Amino acid sequence: MKLIVTEKNNAAERIADILSNGAATADRRHGVNVYRFGDTRVVGLSGHVVGLDFPDEYENWRDVEPVELVDAGLVTEHTQENIVRTLAELAGRADEVLIATDYDREGELIGKEAHELVRAEFDGPIQRVRFSSITDTEVREAFADPDDLDFDLAAAGQARQVIDLVWGAALTRFLSLTAGRLGEEFVSVGRVQSPTLKLIVDREREIRAFDPESYWELFATLSGNGDSFEAQFFYDDNGSEAERLWSGGRADAVHEGLDAATEARVSSVRRRTRTDNPPAPFDTTAFIAAAGSLGYSAQQAMSVAEELYTEGYITYPRTDNTVYPDDLDPAALVEAFRGSAFDDAASYLLDRDTLDPTEGDEETTDHPPIHPTTELPARRSLDDDEWEIYELVVRRFLATVADPAEWAHLRVTAAVDDYRLKANGKRLLERGYHRVYPYTSTSETRLPAVEEGETLAVEESRLEQKETQPPRRYGQSRLIKEMEKRGLGTKSTRHNVIEKLYDRGYVSGDPPRPTALAEAVVDATEAYAEQVVTEEMTGELEADMDAIAAGEAELSTVTEASREMLAEVFESLRSSREEIGEQIQESLKSDRLLGPCPECGDDLLVRRSQQGSFFVGCDGYPDCEYTLPLPNSGEPTVLSACCEEHDLQHVKMLDGRNTFVHGCPQCAADAADESNDRVIGICPECGTDHGGELAIKTLRSGSRLVGCTRYPDCEYSLPLPRRGDIEIDDPRCEEHDLPELVVHDGDDPWELGCPICSYREFRREHAIDELEDIDGIGGRTAEKLSAAGIDSPTDLDTADPETLAGEIQGVSADRLREWQGELAEQTG
DNA sequence: GCAAGGTC
Numbered sequence: 079m080k081l082i083v084t085e086k087n088n089a090a091e092r093i094a095d096i097l098s099n100g101a102a103t104a105d106r107r108h109g110v111n112v113y114r115f116g117d118t119r120v121v122g123l124s125g126h127v128v129g130l131d132f133p134d135e136y137e138n139w140r141d142v143e144p145v146e147l148v149d150a151g152l153v154t155e156h157t158q159e160n161i162v163r164t165l166a167e168l169a170g171r172a173d174e175v176l177i178a179t180d181y182d183r184e185g186e187l188i189g190k191e192a193h194e195l196v197r198a199e200f201d202g203p204i205q206r207v208r209f210s211s212i213t214d215t216e217v218r219e220a221f222a223d224p225d226d227l228d229f230d231l232a233a234a235g236q237a238r239q240v241i242d243l244v245w246g247a248a249l250t251r252f253l254s255l256t257a258g259r260l261g262e263e264f265v266s267v268g269r270v271q272s273p274t275l276k277l278i279v280d281r282e283r284e285i286r287a288f289d290p291e292s293y294w295e296l297f298a299t300l301s302g303n304g305d306s307f308e309a310q311f312f313y314d315d316n317g318s319e320a321e322r323l324w325s326g327g328r329a330d331a332v333h334e335g336l337d338a339a340t341e342a343r344v345s346s347v348r349r350r351t352r353t354d355n356p357p358a359p360f361d362t363t364a365f366i367a368a369a370g371s372l373g374y375s376a377q378q379a380m381s382v383a384e385e386l387y388t389e390g391y392i393t394y395p396r397t398d399n400t401v402y403p404d405d406l407d408p409a410a411l412v413e414a415f416r417g418s419a420f421d422d423a424a425s426y427l428l429d430r431d432t433l434d435p436t437e438g439d440e441e442t443t444d445h446p447p448i449h450p451t452t453e454l455p456a457r458r459s460l461d462d463d464e465w466e467i468y469e470l471v472v473r474r475f476l477a478t479v480a481d482p483a484e485w486a487h488l489r490v491t492a493a494v495d496d497y498r499l500k501a502n503g504k505r506l507l508e509r510g511y512h513r514v515y516p517y518t519s520t521s522e523t524r525l526p527a528v529e530e531g532e533t534l535a536v537e538e539s540r541l542e543q544k545e546t547q548p549p550r551r552y553g554q555s556r557l558i559k560e561m562e563k564r565g566l567g568t569k570s571t572r573h574n575v576i577e578k579l580y581d582r583g584y585v586s587g588d589p590p591r592p593t594a595l596a597e598a599v600v601d602a603t604e605a606y607a608e609q610v611v612t613e614e615m616t617g618e619l620e621a622d623m624d625a626i627a628a629g630e631a632e633l634s635t636v637t638e639a640s641r642e643m644l645a646e647v648f649e650s651l652r653s654s655r656e657e658i659g660e661q662i663q664e665s666l667k668s669d670r671l672l673g674p675c676p677e678c679g680d681d682l683l684v685r686r687s688q689q690g691s692f693f694v695g696c697d698g699y700p701d702c703e704y705t706l707p708l709p710n711s712g713e714p715t716v717l718s719a720c721c722e723e724h725d726l727q728h729v730k731m732l733d734g735r736n737t738f739v740h741g742c743p744q745c746a747a748d749a750a751d752e753s754n755d756r757v758i759g760i761c762p763e764c765g766t767d768h769g770g771e772l773a774i775k776t777l778r779s780g781s782r783l784v785g786c787t788r789y790p791d792c793e794y795s796l797p798l799p800r801r802g803d804i805e806i807d808d809p810r811c812e813e814h815d816l817p818e819l820v821v822h823d824g825d826d827p828w829e830l831g832c833p834i835c836s837y838r839e840f841r842r843e844h845a846i847d848e849l850e851d852i853d854g855i856g857g858r859t860a861e862k863l864s865a866a867g868i869d870s871p872t873d874l875d876t877a878d879p880e881t882l883a884g885e886i887q888g889v890s891a892d893r894l895r896e897w898q899g900e901l902a903e904q905t906g
Numbered sequence: 907g908c909a910a911g912g913t914c
Contacts, residue, residue: 085912085913086914088913125911125912126911132908139907139908147908180912185912188911242910242911243909244909245909246909247909248908254908261907264907264908266909267908388914396912568912571910571912
């Protein structure tokens with residue numbers, strides 16, 4: 079039997095399909111897919127199936143000195159037992175084994191792991207095949223000419239594993255122990271995460287140190303032939319054009335001059351056409367950036383893309399490649415979109431003579447750029463996010479084979495006495511790729527047609543005082559680009575690293591802002607282990623890995639030298655242990671510090687109750703028991719803005735799209751204490767028995783609700799929006815005999831209606847959203863389920879498929895059972 | 907429980 083081992087299931091399936099001319103069938107063995115055709119079996123790993131770790135005796139953080147990890151031996155352990163067992167069983171029956179993992183360094187190491195697992199059961203030939211993308215020709219050619227595994231290249235990957243583990247674990251434990259942070263909230267350090275964090279912290283320091291400078295800009299409205307346009311004053315500054323004036327006196331003088339003038343003479347008109355080339359194919363970084371401008375975080379964008387990939391609608395989303403492989407036939411792929419939701423774009427493109435795809439700078443050997451496959455999803459089989467991302471990938475592909483756009487640029491300069499004004503206009507001449515790719519701006523700036531020498535009227539002039547701005551914080555996609563530029567992380571890990579910084583409490587908000595903890599950790603690491611907080615370590619590691627791969631250095635020599643360096647770091651850390659610990663602890667406190675306690679003058683801090691909810695409490699506890707509540711949604715973060723009345727810093731609740739500023743918690747509590755409940759009707763729960771009434775209430779946490787006046791004896795309540803004035807309107811709901819509520823927040827009043835009806839509708843929509851998250855359930859089906867009384871995934875899970883199928887048209891009991899299974903899998 | 911790298 080011939081055994082083929084790939085890096086992932088998806089690759090196994092496709093390779094089996096190609097080599098068997100579509101005849102392969104799948105079996106499951108210990109929950110692992112094994113593809114079979116003739117005498118061949120193909121099995122996919124799941125990336126690394128063995129992991130590197132310290133032996134058990136190093137497990138306890140308190141009992142082991144971190145420095146002991148520096149020279150500790152390492153052991154490998156199986157991390158995917160089912161796959162390892164399947165592989166071993168297949169190897170036992172094989173008489174030929176081919177390793178077909180990805181064609182890159184990490185793939186070679188994964189291949190070596192498979193090699194060792196196979197070798198334990200089998201002593202025949204084990205060979206390696208390499209192909210740059212899983213396409214018919216490439217795969218066939220690779221299998222016709224197998225090679226040997228490159229153990230040097232795999233050893234280069236092992237060097238990375240060892241060095242990352244030893245440095246990361248030893249320093250993470252050291253900082254966590256010195257700061258007294260053990261358990262879930264440890265203080266982590268790593269070769270990739272720490273330099274990334276330093277990027278964010280350094281930028282924040284620049285922003286803080288920034289000293290804004292005033293400057294002035296001048297504008298004038300010019301008109302001629304019944305048309306008017308805006309022009310800006312400019313002057314010559316040592317041979318280059320400048321618009322900003324740095325002296326207020328000079329700005330006033332120019333303004334007076336322009337104000338006094340009535341006429342401007344057009345001194346030049348310059349027309350140029352500009353070619354606007356279509357974008358390069360998507361690699362992971364460019365994809366994340368494009369999805370980012372649609373509002374997706376890096377992590378969200380990748381999760382959706384991975385889902386689309388697993389379903390077979392797009393190619394592998396983790397790639398650095400920006401050049402389509404030779405055997406991608408662009409015309410055939412465009413043709414596949416005829417008659418689809420992208421028919422217009424596809425037909426337009428197929429009317430061209432040639433479809434010549436763009437290329438980016440990077441051509442790699444493991445995966446093609448991200449593009450759609452010829453398998454098209456039905457709109458209703460995807461949820462809104464999936465469809466939006468799918469459409470982005472499709473349109474990006476279509477854009478790469480479309481024509482360039484053409485712009486007409488027009489520049490007009492005019493003279494007013496000795497002063498000069500300019501205006502720039504642009505018009506889209508040829509839409510080109512913008513026809514199929516609506517994500518980049520095509521907004522035009524129109525200027526009227528004016529001729530050189532023409533006289534225009536000066537309608538009005540304007541002086542604007544401005545200030546220079548500090549550098550901007552890195553957004554997530556910008557951060558990923560910076561990481562890529564510096565060689566930090568890989569296409570598969572960069573977005574996870576950013577997510578990790580959030581999880582560790584190093585950054586919050588979007589764009590990510592560093593916490594005081596992050597600054598303290600970067601400070602401490604810069605002082606004692608500079609290598610790990612700069613990209614220098616990655617650079618040196620790359621060089622060492624290249625040397626190992628080229629056979630010029632030994633794995634053990636490289637890791638020994640690295641351990642030696644780490645030992646020196648620990649030498650210098652030893653005497654500063656207490657100082658570092660105090661600094662980190664202080665930073666942790668300052669991240670939560672609001673201001674003085676009104677009762678005892680000690681510090682008020684954001685704290686967390688044993689139940690996990692946040693509140694404001696005094697550092698003097700238990701001597702001082704002063705507390706203030708916080709809203710019950712989101713994670714609190716302390717802002718720099720401060721309440722003048724109470725000297726407490728404002729609090730913001732971070733909760734994705736539902737993020738809001740809570741403000742001063744003392745003010746919120748005071749406002750609630752001063753507000754009166756407004757009775758609007760009878761409590762539906764206890765009104766008839768105990769005379770409970772429903773009232774609009776404001777809680778000390780800032781939340782508002784419609785609740786029973788007999789609280790806490792009756793806990794009936796309905797949520798109300800946090801912001802805006804609530805008006806009680808005249809018409810009453812017939813069903814519930816309650817008034818309709820109107821929320822005034824901003825310009826448009828929001829008619830909330832009867833609070834019971836409105837909450838019921840909110841619950842229904844929420845239920846539909848949740849049901850749609852189950853694989854295989856589209857928007858329509860979710861609505862049907864909801865109409866049949868399924869209010870949540872739990873309801874679906876406990877429903878009897880036969881009964882429910884009888885109530886919903888077009889949904890069989892079998893499909894319901896399928897979804898129940900899916901649900902069980904998704905919720906684990 | 908530590909890292910970073912695969913993959914889901």
